[in-house]
Amino acid sequence: MISSLLIANRGEIARRIIRTCKNLGVKTIAIYSDADARALHVREADLAVGIGGFTPRESYLVIDKVLKVMEETGAEAVHPGYGFLSENAVFAQAVIDAGRVFVGPSPTAIEMLGDKTAARDLAIKSQVPIAPGSVGAIASFAEAKELLDQIGYPVIIKAAAGGGGKGMRIVSEPTALEQAFKLAQGEALTAFNDERVFIERYVQKPRHIEIQVLADHHGTVLYFPERECSVQRRHQKVIEESPSTAITPELRKAMGEAASRLVTAANYTNAGTLEFLLDASGEFYFMEVNTRLQVEHPVTEAISGVDFVEQQLRIASGEPLTITQEQIAQPRGHAIECRVCAEDVYADFLPDVGKITLLELPSGNGIRHDHAVEVGSEISVHYDPMVAKLITWAPTREACIELTLKALDGYHLGGLKTTIPFCRLTIDSEPFRSGHYSTGFVAEHWPIPWPAGYLEAVAAIAGSGFVQEQHRRKPVDAAPAE
Numbered sequence: 001m002i003s004s005l006l007i008a009n010r011g012e013i014a015r016r017i018i019r020t021c022k023n024l025g026v027k028t029i030a031i032y033s034d035a036d037a038r039a040l041h042v043r044e045a046d047l048a049v050g051i052g053g054f055t056p057r058e059s060y061l062v063i064d065k066v067l068k069v070m071e072e073t074g075a076e077a078v079h080p081g082y083g084f085l086s087e088n089a090v091f092a093q094a095v096i097d098a099g100r101v102f103v104g105p106s107p108t109a110i111e112m113l114g115d116k117t118a119a120r121d122l123a124i125k126s127q128v129p130i131a132p133g134s135v136g137a138i139a140s141f142a143e144a145k146e147l148l149d150q151i152g153y154p155v156i157i158k159a160a161a162g163g164g165g166k167g168m169r170i171v172s173e174p175t176a177l178e179q180a181f182k183l184a185q186g187e188a189l190t191a192f193n194d195e196r197v198f199i200e201r202y203v204q205k206p207r208h209i210e211i212q213v214l215a216d217h218h219g220t221v222l223y224f225p226e227r228e229c230s231v232q233r234r235h236q237k238v239i240e241e242s243p244s245t246a247i248t249p250e251l252r253k254a255m256g257e258a259a260s261r262l263v264t265a266a267n268y269t270n271a272g273t274l275e276f277l278l279d280a281s282g283e284f285y286f287m288e289v290n291t292r293l294q295v296e297h298p299v300t301e302a303i304s305g306v307d308f309v310e311q312q313l314r315i316a317s318g319e320p321l322t323i324t325q326e327q328i329a330q331p332r333g334h335a336i337e338c339r340v341c342a343e344d345v346y347a348d349f350l351p352d353v354g355k356i357t358l359l360e361l362p363s364g365n366g367i368r369h370d371h372a373v374e375v376g377s378e379i380s381v382h383y384d385p386m387v388a389k390l391i392t393w394a395p396t397r398e399a400c401i402e403l404t405l406k407a408l409d410g411y412h413l414g415g416l417k418t419t420i421p422f423c424r425l426t427i428d429s430e431p432f433r434s435g436h437y438s439t440g441f442v443a444e445h446w447p448i449p450w451p452a453g454y455l456e457a458v459a460a461i462a463g464s465g466f467v468q469e470q471h472r473r474k475p476v477d478a479a480p481a482e
Contacts, residue, residue, distance in 0.1 A: 001317050002026055002077045002101060007045070008066050008091075009081030011372040012388060013293070014041035017079050020309040029073050031066065033059035035382055040372045047073060055382050060084045063091050070100060077101035077316060079309075083384065086292040087114045087162075103316040105291050109268045113289040117160045117198050119262075123286045126261045131277070131285040133200025141181050144199060148177065151201055157181060159188035160196035165235030167191060170202055203285060205438040206277040207246045208232065211259040212300045214311055215269045218320040223256035224300050225331040229275075230439045231426060233349045238339050238419055239426060240296040242303050243331040245397070245435025246278055255284055262289070270315050271297075271308055295339070295389070298370060302335035302393040304328050333393055334400040338408065338423040340371075340388040342379045345422040346447060351385040354378070358414030362407040366393045366400075379416055387418065397435075401427055425450065 004027040007014045014030060018041065021028045030045035035054045042048040049069045053059035060066075061084055070078060078095050080086035086104070093107040104110070113119045117136045124130060132151045137160045138144045148155060148171075157180055159167025167188030169180040181197070189195040212224040228244035229237045243252075259274040266289075273294045275287040297308050306323060315321070342352045356377045361369050371388030373379075379387060392407055394400035408424040425448040431437040 001319075002103075002313055004029065004074065004076045005103070005313070006031070006066070006070050006073065006075035006078045007041070007081065008060070008078055008085055009083070010036055010039065010041060010060060011383070012370045012386075013081040013083075013295075015044060015372050016370055017081065017309050018044050020307055020313070024310060024313065026313065029069070029075050031060070031069055033382075035059075035380060039377075040374065049073065056084060063088075063094060066091070067094055067098060070095070070098065075100065077103055077313075079103040079312070080292065082290075082292050082295060087290070089114065101316050103270065103312050105268050105270050105272065109266050110291045112266050113262075113268065113272075113291050114162075115160055116158060116288055117196070119289050120198070120200075120286070122265055123262055126258075126265045128258045128262050128286045129284060131200045131203060134198045137196035137198050138181075141178050144181050145174075145177060147199055148174070154202040154204065155199050156202040157184040157197050157199050159184065159192055159194070160198050161188065161192040161194035167197060168235055203277045203279050205440045206230075206279050207244065208237075208439050209244055209247065209255065209276045209278050209284065210294070210296075211255050211274045211276070212294070212297065212308075213259055213263050213268075213272050213274065214306075214308070214315070214321060214323075215263055215272070216315045216321045217269055217318060220321045221260045221264055221268075222321060222323060222325055222328060223259050224304055224306075224328050226252060226255065227296055227299055229296060230437060231432070231441050232439055233442050237296065238341070239336065239423055239432075240299050241334065241336045241397075241400075242299040243334070249330075251282065251284070258284075258286070262286070271312050295386070296337050298368060298389065298391040299335040299337045302368070302391060303331040303333055305332065333395045334397040335391060335393045336400050336404045336427070337392075338390045338404065338427075339386055339419060340390060340411070340413065340423075341419045342385040342387050342416045343419055344417040345419055349419075349422075351381070352379070352417045353381055354416050356387075356413060356415045358412055360410070360412040362390075362410030364403075364407075366403050367407050368392070387413070387416070390423075401433060421450075422446070 006029045007017050018028045028045040030041050030048040031051050032042045033053050051059050051065040085091040089107040089110040092102045095102040154172040157169045167184050169184045171177050171180045184197045185195040208229045210227040215221045225243050226247050227240050227242045229240045231239035271293050273290040276284045278284045343349045344352055356373055356375055359375050368391040373387055392404045394403050404427055426432055429448055
């Protein structure tokens with residue numbers, strides 16, 4: 001087992017990694033920017049080293065700074081978490097060249113699967129279904145127009161070098177193509193320093209389904225029951241659940257085996273996630289591979305009993321997987337994750353900034369919190385607006401929904417507008433409760449009004465602090481109760 005680990009990240013994922021390392025007896029080394037000098041992950045690690053700067057480009061994204069800390073502290077391995085350098089093949093190779101262990105796939109696999117066009121090409125060779133579109137990157141508007149004359153509209157333009165909704169544009173008619181193409185190229189260049197884009201047929205109102213995989217260095221590849229990630233804004237997820245109401249056991253097996261074929265073809269090791277679109281007829285199409293741990297991995301941990309950070313460390317240490325496919329083939333109960341982001345859900349989910357003035361977290365069986373904040377923590381413009389994650393588990397989906405609603409009602413975070421009201425109203429909505437929803441949920445159903453008398457009833461129980469918090473969460477003129 002790895003003896004010491006440098007965590008090349010911050011926030012809740014750094015704390016998440018530290019938690020498993022403490023259980024395994026692995027020494028943890030944190031890095032931090034000037035903005036994070038008082039952060040929880042800094043206090044909880046065995047050793048913490050400042051790398052200066054306030055923005056990611058001045059700190060967590062500077063490879064030389066991370067490598068310097070690795071050398072100075074003698075860290076045996078590096079875990080990149082997610083975001084920042086987690087899917088950077090150059091960084092992974094630099095860690096390996098320095099004689100250290102990179103906790104993740106090989107640089108070759110990152111490069112092959114992290115590039116969307118290369119991954120799409122490998123999917124075709126591996127007989128994994130893909131939506132009609134370009135095989136490689138589209139170099140010019142003229143080439144894009146010629147392709148669309150063949151496959152028709154609507155289509156989606158995507159950045160070849162990254163994801164997260166950046167460099168992505170939906171085009172429904174020929175007159176909008178040129179501007180969308182240029183905007184997508186510009187966003188891709190800004191976000192990933194690579195303006196290449198590709199185009200594929202846009203699947204309307206699909207379900208966004210993910211398959212989590214683990215692969216060791218001894219030829220074993222495991223796939224886990226799916227995650228449903230269709231509740232999104234700006235192509236970014238807010239609520240995830242496992243399993244999906246849209247997936248049958250037969251479809252789960254087909255998607256899992258497709259995922260296994262692709263990662264096997266790429267000689268992939270460690271943890272990864274394959275994302276698919278599922279249309280109304282039950283056909284699924286490969287989208288991309290995330291060559292890292294996902295934000296939403298806790299829901300899969302909840303329904304499988306597997307600690308993915310532990311498995312990542314064991315695989316990176318050269319140990320074989322001891323879990324069998326039969327042990328994880330069927331989900332155990334149901335799990336839901338709500339991302340608590342500092343956003344104004346009644347103003348097009350615009351990010352909010354400020355200090356947390358109130359933090360009361362619900363507790364009880366089946367409730368888990370992944371967060372890195374406390375009263376006084378400042379949410380700034382420098383980093384992602386996600387503040388925390390609330391994960392719930394229960395034996396059935398219905399029970400899990402009720403537990404999640406109860407937990408959200410007891411989740412009091414003041415000083416910022418957050419996605420808590422969005423999560424609360426969405427999970428209690430008919431489309432979500434029935435399981436009949438798609439990636440078009442926000443466009444079709446938001447905003448949802450609060451039930452008549454709900455806020456008053458909860459405020460009577462929770463007290464004035466809750467009332468003040470709710471006024472920050474929900475402008476009275478934005479979504480009146482009906």
